Amino acid sequence: MRGRWSGRLSLGWFAAAVAVGIVAMNQRAALAAWAYGAVAVCAPLLMVAVWCTKCAGRSCCAHVLPGKLAGRLSRGPGPYSAADYLLCGLAIALLLLVPQVALVRQPPLLALFWVLVVAGAVHVRRGACRVCANEHCPAHGAASPRVSGNPHPE
Ligand code: SF4
Numbered sequence: 464m465r466g467r468w469s470g471r472l473s474l475g476w477f478a479a480a481v482a483v484g485i486v487a488m489n490q491r492a493a494l495a496a497w498a499y500g501a502v503a504v505c506a507p508l509l510m511v512a513v514w515c516t517k518c519a520g521r522s523c524c525a526h527v528l529p530g531k532l533a534g535r536l537s538r539g540p541g542p543y544s545a546a547d548y549l550l551c552g553l554a555i556a557l558l559l560l561v562p563q564v565a566l567v568r569q570p571p572l573l574a575l576f577w578v579l580v581v582a583g584a585v586h587v588r589r590g591a592c593r594v595c596a597n598e599h600c601p602a603h604g605a606a607s608p609r610v611s612g613n614p615h616p617e
Pocket residue numbers: 514515516518519520521524525526527529530533595596597
């Protein structure tokens with residue numbers, strides 16, 4: 464149960480970080496804020512299409528929504544290709560780096576952005592990763608104890 468709770472909470476932290484990025488960008492240029500808002504919608508969808516569709520645990524995803532979306536797409540579980548890593552990395556880089564131009568000029572928002580990102584990452588690693596069945600993900604089993612048997616013992 465803890466993994467699911469952490470998985471849901473982590474998405475909340477990440478969404479809050481993106482909202483902080485949008486606020487920071489909006490104070491510089493409204494158009495840039497809208498552009499980042501579009502990135503914030505498209506990048507997670509790209510990650511779902513590239514990464515989650517190959518996840519063997521998508522039917523019991525701790526983050527819930529990505530697993531449900533991935534279940535509607537027709538890619539089977541399996542190892543990730545170089546293109547998968549590249550596209551997923553690109554999506555993460557866009558989400559994290561695009562707002563930095565505006566955030567570096569607003570230190571309190573910069574600090575808040577990274578606190579929220581780190582909080583999300585901690586909840587993913589300490590909670591969601593522990594119950595994830597995606598054996599092809601590099602983070603699988605990263606947080607001990609390593610998952611074996613039923614990955615969702617709730
Ligand atoms: S566990 Fe991770 S990789 Fe699997 S569907 Fe959920 S978010 Fe995607």
